Amino acid sequence: MTDISLAKTSARTLDEAAAARRARMHLMSSVIRYALLFAVGFLMLYPLIWLVGASFKTNSEIFSGAGFLPQSPTVEGYVQGWQTSTPYTFGRFFWNSFLIILPKVIGTAISCTMVAYAFARFDFPFKKILFGSVIAVLLLPNVVTRIPQYILFRDLGWLDSFLPLWVPSALAGDAFFVFMLVQFLRSLPTDMEEAARVDGANSLQTLVFIVVPMLGPALVSVCLFQFMWTMNDFLGPLIYISSVDKYPVSLALKLSIDTTEAFEWNRILAMSVLTITPALVVFFVAQRYFIEGISAGGRKG
Amino acid sequence: MRAQRFLGYAYLAPYLIGLIIFTAIPFLTSLYLSFTSYDLMSSPQWTGLSNYTRLFTRDRTFEKSLSVTLLYVFSTVPLKLAFALFIAAILNYKIRFINIFRTAFYVPSILGGSIAIAVLWRYLFSTEGLVNMALAGLGFSAVDWFGDPTNALFTITLLRCWQFGSAMVIFLAALQSIDKSLYEAAAIDGAGKVMTFFFVTLPLLTPVIFFNLVMQMVQAFQEFNGPYIITQGGPLKYTYLLPLYIYEEAFKKFNMGYASAIAWVLFAIIMVLTLVAFWSSKKWVYYAGDKRS
Numbered sequence: 001m002t003d004i005s006l007a008k009t010s011a012r013t014l015d016e017a018a019a020a021r022r023a024r025m026h027l028m029s030s031v032i033r034y035a036l037l038f039a040v041g042f043l044m045l046y047p048l049i050w051l052v053g054a055s056f057k058t059n060s061e062i063f064s065g066a067g068f069l070p071q072s073p074t075v076e077g078y079v080q081g082w083q084t085s086t087p088y089t090f091g092r093f094f095w096n097s098f099l100i101i102l103p104k105v106i107g108t109a110i111s112c113t114m115v116a117y118a119f120a121r122f123d124f125p126f127k128k129i130l131f132g133s134v135i136a137v138l139l140l141p142n143v144v145t146r147i148p149q150y151i152l153f154r155d156l157g158w159l160d161s162f163l164p165l166w167v168p169s170a171l172a173g174d175a176f177f178v179f180m181l182v183q184f185l186r187s188l189p190t191d192m193e194e195a196a197r198v199d200g201a202n203s204l205q206t207l208v209f210i211v212v213p214m215l216g217p218a219l220v221s222v223c224l225f226q227f228m229w230t231m232n233d234f235l236g237p238l239i240y241i242s243s244v245d246k247y248p249v250s251l252a253l254k255l256s257i258d259t260t261e262a263f264e265w266n267r268i269l270a271m272s273v274l275t276i277t278p279a280l281v282v283f284f285v286a287q288r289y290f291i292e293g294i295s296a297g298g299r300k301g
Numbered sequence: 302m303r304a305q306r307f308l309g310y311a312y313l314a315p316y317l318i319g320l321i322i323f324t325a326i327p328f329l330t331s332l333y334l335s336f337t338s339y340d341l342m343s344s345p346q347w348t349g350l351s352n353y354t355r356l357f358t359r360d361r362t363f364e365k366s367l368s369v370t371l372l373y374v375f376s377t378v379p380l381k382l383a384f385a386l387f388i389a390a391i392l393n394y395k396i397r398f399i400n401i402f403r404t405a406f407y408v409p410s411i412l413g414g415s416i417a418i419a420v421l422w423r424y425l426f427s428t429e430g431l432v433n434m435a436l437a438g439l440g441f442s443a444v445d446w447f448g449d450p451t452n453a454l455f456t457i458t459l460l461r462c463w464q465f466g467s468a469m470v471i472f473l474a475a476l477q478s479i480d481k482s483l484y485e486a487a488a489i490d491g492a493g494k495v496m497t498f499f500f501v502t503l504p505l506l507t508p509v510i511f512f513n514l515v516m517q518m519v520q521a522f523q524e525f526n527g528p529y530i531i532t533q534g535g536p537l538k539y540t541y542l543l544p545l546y547i548y549e550e551a552f553k554k555f556n557m558g559y560a561s562a563i564a565w566v567l568f569a570i571i572m573v574l575t576l577v578a579f580w581s582s583k584k585w586v587y588y589a590g591d592k593r594s
Contacts, residue, residue, distance in 0.1 A: 033391050040388065041405045044463060050431060051421055066434040111315040122309030137324055139575060141523055143544055144568040147334065147551050147561050148327035171319025203308055232414040234526055239552055250416040257420060265424060272417035283411045287404055291470055
């Protein structure tokens with residue numbers, strides 16, 4: 001009798017000990033996990049945080065310590081950096097970036113929607129081959145078409161204008177967006193469109209009034225990505241834009257490291273902060289669309 | 302039905318025009334140009350294979366550029382993907398504030414391509430920059446980041462690994478879609494965490510690993526901003542990646558023919574590696590529900 005109860009208690013203590021050990025292990029491993037995530041996150045974001053702090057420092061303080069807070073905050077870097085060494089202020093360069101981005105985003109959204117609509121909702125000869133060409137264009141390195149494109153734009157007299165940056169995108173040149181929208185559209189039910197057709201709507205009306213509203217979130221992703229990529233684009237403007245009065249911010253920033261002789265880092269860092277601000281603001285306002293866009297592209301691919 | 306056929310093409314028109322004018326014709330033109338000598342002033346002169354023979358027999362810059370490009374791609378892509386997968390695997394536990402972490406890790410991907418970040422990088426790794434200050438604080442001696450060939454290339458690798466966010470988001474989405482019952486089955490069979498990761502998780506992730514691998518590789522071969530802004534190809538051309546070489550040949554020296562030949566060699570390398578990836582994927586990529594496994 002006592003033997004059995006003894007055995008029972010010892011079994012229970014053993015169980016409890018194992019459970020306690022497991023709980024301790026669990027706690028340990030989650031502590032390690034969080035510590036790791038915080039450490040990696042800190043290491044990754046510190047350069048950006050530091051950048052913001054440093055943009056309010058004097059030029060000599062930038063090289064004197066790794067701290068974030070400026071000892072005597074000054075906006076000197078912003079004031080002088082904004083003036084630039086050119087006849088134009090940074091305001092001009094931001095305006096140029098805007099002039100490149102807006103038509104490009106609109107052109108991308110319209111053309112990619114049309115093309116995705118064709119692939120997802122129509123049957124036509126050579127459809128498979130043509131859709132294969134979208135994937136091929138997606139994987140085709142730009143480096144191989146860049147030189148003839150430059151020659152083409154030169155022959156058209158488009159050099160030193162925004163046209164080489166606008167037109168290819170307005171003709172659905174960014175295959176990634178076509179692919180993304182086709183995948184999204186294929187996953188949507190067609191009953192609404194059929195109902196509209198029965199009611200006598202033609203295909204264009206169906207596209208504008210039924211399909212585009214349903215595509216909403218995916219289209220927002222397309223516009224946001226295109227905005228971000230165009231804002232960051234450097235090689236395109238570098239090749240096609242030659243006069244300073246048409247420079248977007250990416251080229252202007254490169255110009256500022258070339259022309260400030262003794263590397264006035266406070267000015268350069270201040271302007272760097274300004275040039276990444278629009279992208280950051282847009283990202284934080286609409287991050288859901290970015291994350292969803294990226295994960296959808298990956299899953300379907 | 303005839304009208305339908307026509308209609309599809311009507312909506313497809315922008316793409317078809319763009320495909321022909323901005324992709325197909327330039328693609329073939331650059332192949333043609335690679336067999337010519339062309340300085341934009343006079344018309345292209347057919348020179349046969351001479352651009353290619355010069356590239357492979359006499360051009361030491363090309364030799365150097367090609368080898369550092371391969372070194373760069375084969376170090377950056379695996380490092381970046383391994384890191385992205387590692388962080389995604391941690392985030393896949395029931396982590397609180399997962400959205401905050403995911404967002405924080407994704408921020409560098411949003412900004413990483415910008416010139417501002419390349420400029421920042423150039424400062425961070427300068428002799429008296431933040432990285433050396435931090436190293437000094439930890440008691441290490443300063444590192445000459447841009448003066449040493451391996452270090453200089455490594456700063457660009459670090460910049461691209463810093464942008465692991467989009468690869469991570471794709472991994473995380475795939476991890477979250479794995480059927481939980483598979484883990485339970487593995488646990489019942491007595492598999493530990495490491496075993497489960499290698500024999501359950503990893504095989505199910507192979508489709509996204511494959512996707513990330515191809516996309517990141519194609520991207521890495523075209524790295525331009527890093528060497529152009531951060532290292533300017535130096536020291537001694539140890540970061541002179543092929544896209545930078547092509548850019549300078551084409552748009553600084555206006556040797557359009559020779560630059561096209563280099564571009565085609567780069568394209569051929571990317572294509573062969575992509576095809577190898579696709580061909581080998583039959584052997585290592587597992588599609589759930591597919592009969593071959």
